Amino acid sequence: EAQVTQNPRYLITVTGKKLTVTCSQNMNHEYMSWYRQDPGLGLRQIYYSMNVEVTDKGDVPEGYKVSRKEKRNFPLILESPSPNQTSLYFCASIVSISGLLTDTQYFGPGTRLTVL
Amino acid sequence: AQSVTQLGSHVSVSEGALVLLRCNYSSSVPPYLFWYVQYPNQGLQLLLKYTSAATLVKGINGFEAEFKKSETSFHLTKPSAHMSDAAEYFCAVSNTGGFKTIFGAGTRLFVKA
Numbered sequence: 001e002a003q004v005t006q007n008p009r010y011l012i013t014v015t016g017k018k019l020t021v022t023c024s025q026n027m028n029h030e031y032m033s034w035y036r037q038d039p040g041l042g043l044r045q046i047y048y049s050m051n052v053e054v055t056d057k058g059d060v061p062e063g064y065k066v067s068r069k070e071k072r073n074f075p076l077i078l079e080s081p082s083p084n085q086t087s088l089y090f091c092a093s094i095v096s097i098s099g100l101l102t103d104t105q106y107f108g109p110g111t112r113l114t115v116l
Numbered sequence: 117a118q119s120v121t122q123l124g125s126h127v128s129v130s131e132g133a134l135v136l137l138r139c140n141y142s143s144s145v146p147p148y149l150f151w152y153v154q155y156p157n158q159g160l161q162l163l164l165k166y167t168s169a170a171t172l173v174k175g176i177n178g179f180e181a182e183f184k185k186s187e188t189s190f191h192l193t194k195p196s197a198h199m200s201d202a203a204e205y206f207c208a209v210s211n212t213g214g215f216k217t218i219f220g221a222g223t224r225l226f227v228k229a
Binding site: 104 | 152218
């Protein structure tokens with residue numbers, strides 16, 4: 001079954017304690033992306049990756065890091081989480097052809113993060 | 117720069133009534149346009165997408181949307197609402213050749229019995 005998985009699904013942590021949210025897809029998609037969802041703001045893109053070792057900032061990258069060492073995985077790293085990073089996070093993947101976004105984004109189930 | 121505006125953060129309709137969720141976009145290049153639905157405690161699911169083919173796009177669950185370039189709109193409609201349509205709906209735009217997707221703020225649809 002084609003899917004995007006995220007772990008953990010729920011996380012409560014404290015300010016400054018480094019954390020990683022994992023994202024994995026089994027569809028061999030080149031493109032992956034991270035979003036955060038906040039009430040009244042919709043989804044905002046944090047980082048995206050066009051392929052292995054190729055990443056770029058989205059609209060709200062401050063306070064986040066990503067890496068893309070393997071095609072299937074795209075972890076989101078919060079080196080020093082702060083309360084304003086409390087949010088619902090979604091990972092997504094999509095196939096690109098010749099550099100064009102041509103298909104549907106497949107979203108993971110979401111990770112609800114609370115930073116105290 | 118691209119942007120998406122969804123008119124109305126909440127829309128309430130009666131079961132069996134027409135559903136109309138409004139979306140206006142701005143884009144300097146011909147856009148890809150999408151509607152996604154999010155049910156409680158779930159991720160986003162694609163309803164339909166416009167990618168420069170037919171301007172009237174049919175999606176899943178009886179939804180459709182019409183791309184109107186002159187109005188820069190991509191409104192989502194369904195002729196007859198069902199209780200199971202209650203969810204949050206997001207309009208999104210992405211430019212060809214790019215990898216950045218911009219989402220609207222979302223519209224929560226309530227369906228009254």
